[in-house]
Amino acid sequence: MAYQIDRNICTGCGACAGNCPVSAIEQKDDKYEINASVCISCGACESTCPVSAISQK
Numbered sequence: 424m425a426y427q428i429d430r431n432i433c434t435g436c437g438a439c440a441g442n443c444p445v446s447a448i449e450q451k452d453d454k455y456e457i458n459a460s461v462c463i464s465c466g467a468c469e470s471t472c473p474v475s476a477i478s479q480k
């Protein structure tokens with residue numbers, strides 16, 4: 424299962440995007456989104472997010 428970013432929580436800091444090994448996280452408007460078709464569900468982004476906006480769905 425891929426990981427998802429809750430847009431209501433995401434502050435748009437970009438920390439997660441820099442830690443994704445497959446560049447699955449892209450900026451959209453002022454927030455970030457995970458491309459589920461690219462995500463390998465490694466979990467690296469989840470522990471990176473300072474506001475816990477990322478979870479596995």
Ligand code: SF4
Nearest residue numbers: 443462463465466468
């Ligand atoms: S779980 Fe891993 S592959 Fe998926 S978006 Fe997060 S860092 Fe990238």
Ligand code: SF4
Nearest residue numbers: 433434436437439472
């Ligand atoms: S690390 Fe968290 S708050 Fe920062 S862009 Fe990623 S999901 Fe949003």
